[in-house]
Amino acid sequence: MREKILAVIEKNSRIDLAQLAALLGEEEAAVANAIADMEKENIICGYHTMINWENTSDEKVVALIEVKVTPQRGVGYDKIAERIYHHSEVSSVYLMSSGTYDFTVIIEGKTLREVAQFVNEELATINSVVSTSTHFILKKYKEHGTVMCEKPEDERMLISL
Amino acid sequence: MRNPLSDTITAIPPSGIRKFIDIGSEMKDTISLGVGEPDFDTPWHVREEGIFSLEKGQTFYTSNAGLKELKVEICKYLERRFHVSYDYKDECMVTVGGSEAIDIALRAMLNPGDEVLIPQPSYVSYPPCTILAGGVPVSIQLEEEDQFRLTKEKLLAAITPKTKVLILPFPNNPTGSIMELEDLKEIAEVVEEYDLFVISDEIYSELTYTGDHVTIASLPGMKERTVLINGFSKSYAMTGWRLGYACAPAIILQQMLKIHQFAIMCAPTTSQYAAVEALKNGDEDVIEMRAAYDERRKYLVKAFNEIGMDCYEPQGAFYVFPCIKRFGMSSDEFALKLLEEEKVAVVPGTAFGDCGEGYLRVSYAYSLKNLQRAMERIERFAKRHLGEKE
Numbered sequence: 001m002r003e004k005i006l007a008v009i010e011k012n013s014r015i016d017l018a019q020l021a022a023l024l025g026e027e028e029a030a031v032a033n034a035i036a037d038m039e040k041e042n043i044i045c046g047y048h049t050m051i052n053w054e055n056t057s058d059e060k061v062v063a064l065i066e067v068k069v070t071p072q073r074g075v076g077y078d079k080i081a082e083r084i085y086h087h088s089e090v091s092s093v094y095l096m097s098s099g100t101y102d103f104t105v106i107i108e109g110k111t112l113r114e115v116a117q118f119v120n121e122e123l124a125t126i127n128s129v130v131s132t133s134t135h136f137i138l139k140k141y142k143e144h145g146t147v148m149c150e151k152p153e154d155e156r157m158l159i160s161l
Numbered sequence: 162m163r164n165p166l167s168d169t170i171t172a173i174p175p176s177g178i179r180k181f182i183d184i185g186s187e188m189k190d191t192i193s194l195g196v197g198e199p200d201f202d203t204p205w206h207v208r209e210e211g212i213f214s215l216e217k218g219q220t221f222y223t224s225n226a227g228l229k230e231l232k233v234e235i236c237k238y239l240e241r242r243f244h245v246s247y248d249y250k251d252e253c254m255v256t257v258g259g260s261e262a263i264d265i266a267l268r269a270m271l272n273p274g275d276e277v278l279i280p281q282p283s284y285v286s287y288p289p290c291t292i293l294a295g296g297v298p299v300s301i302q303l304e305e306e307d308q309f310r311l312t313k314e315k316l317l318a319a320i321t322p323k324t325k326v327l328i329l330p331f332p333n334n335p336t337g338s339i340m341e342l343e344d345l346k347e348i349a350e351v352v353e354e355y356d357l358f359v360i361s362d363e364i365y366s367e368l369t370y371t372g373d374h375v376t377i378a379s380l381p382g383m384k385e386r387t388v389l390i391n392g393f394s395k396s397y398a399m400t401g402w403r404l405g406y407a408c409a410p411a412i413i414l415q416q417m418l419k420i421h422q423f424a425i426m427c428a429p430t431t432s433q434y435a436a437v438e439a440l441k442n443g444d445e446d447v448i449e450m451r452a453a454y455d456e457r458r459k460y461l462v463k464a465f466n467e468i469g470m471d472c473y474e475p476q477g478a479f480y481v482f483p484c485i486k487r488f489g490m491s492s493d494e495f496a497l498k499l500l501e502e503e504k505v506a507v508v509p510g511t512a513f514g515d516c517g518e519g520y521l522r523v524s525y526a527y528s529l530k531n532l533q534r535a536m537e538r539i540e541r542f543a544k545r546h547l548g549e550k551e
Contacts, residue, residue, distance in 0.1 A: 159195035
């Protein structure tokens with residue numbers, strides 16, 4: 001049942017319990033328990049809203065930064081990552097298998113300058129960081145399996161047999 | 162001037178849903194639960210294969226029966242999924258949708274006056290195609306108390322010395338009913354005893370929710386008597402590609418192919434290349450879509466029962482078939498009022514045969530969000546009209 005619950009709420013975390021139970025053909029109480037357990041076990045880590053900021057009047061700049069580091073004795077990758085992800089500007093940090101860099105860091109800022117400043121002053125100055133390469137994201141087409149651009153109308157006929 | 166028309170075709174009544182389409186499309190904000198096609202797009206890898214075939218310039222006729230590669234894949238698929246084996250060389254042909262296959266199967270098998278047994282409610286094309294092929298349609302009225310399955314008793318009661326063909330439209334549009342192995346065994350006995358033939362329209366075979374579909378052709382002695390019809394429209398969300406197929410004993414298929422050759426030439430080439438990809442690499446897509454339909458099915462059955470519209474649990478296709486007899490209105494009236502008052506379009510059960518009276522066909526080939534919005538409106542409607550009556 002866990003997999004089934006996750007498959008549904010991964011796409012729609014706001015579905016109410018009664019409906020979720022109906023979709024899965026399970027008892028509401030059982031579904032509620034399973035969700036509570038998964039929250040405890042850190043399988044479900046949060047419920048977020050996917051926002052297309054381009055359609056708001058807010059300015060937002062997102063950058064993807066490749067970070068190369070030298071892991072030092074006693075300080076593995078995890079420790080360095082920690083120093084990076086604690087910054088509130090950082091929205092994602094991934095350790096990569098690439099030969100040319102180690103972390104992918106995704107940063108959100110209000111302006112280009114703000115992001116540049118963060119990279120220069122906060123990221124590049126971390127001891128183990130050898131180099132950074134910053135890529136600004138120009139447009140988001142699809143995120144979390146959802147296409148961000150406008151959805152086409154239902155082109156099917158009103159009624160067909 | 163003489164009457165330019167054939168008496169046969171003018172005697173066939175037009176489909177009764179036209180007025181719903183006309184009214185519905187004039188109204189803004191109509192929510193439709195009226196379609197008989199998937200809401201999913203054709204899987205991208207399948208579309209890409211179609212595009213690629215155009216880029217390569219594969220724009221010519223294929224052989225009449227269809228691409229060899231596609232026929233091979235169809236036979237492999239039927240073996241893998243439904244445990245029935247056909248020889249791609251002379252027992253399989255590709256058609257323009259399942260609907261062409263229905264037409265040419267009837268034309269290949271009927272002599273004037275032969276009776277065709279048509280369980281109803283069911284898809285609308287069987288009676289007119291029977292008439293156009295010179296046959297006589299005979300309706301078998303299925304009932305909710307049998308879960309809209311065809312029973313041995315009902316079949317026996319309809320057989321006359323003129324009966325030649327039985328249509329088996331399962332999983333069923335519009336009722337969502339299915340036939341399980343035990344049901345089919347009983348039917349097969351009768352078919353054999355009375356020396357009948359079966360046209361088994363299995364276009365919804367991938368959309369069953371309580372176990373795998375069983376084809377009557379896989380029962381002993383039945384392959385010799387069955388024209389199996391299937392296609393890509395429902396299982397792979399490929400309605401607009403117009404692609405189906407028929408598998409049958411060579412003696413029948415040969416004659417069907419003759420009609421197809423003269424009337425059609427061959428099914429669309431681009432669609433055939435795309436379909437090869439669907440059969441080779443599309444199993445996962447089917448599983449995903451089936452899971453989505455199943456969620457909606459469970460939601461709708463519960464939602465209808467909760468608002469006092471009795472709805473038996475359909476086990477196949479993508480329709481629920483709620484009963485509206487409590488409302489004291491005909492299906493037509495109910496559907497029309499629902500459209501006018503709440504702007505929700507559904508199809509009256511009578512569109513699928515007189516015995517659909519008292520029911521509505523509600524399609525769940527829509528997003529859950531859409532279904533929820535529609536159910537809010539239907540609930541409002543039901544409360545108002547039940548209140549009036551009770």
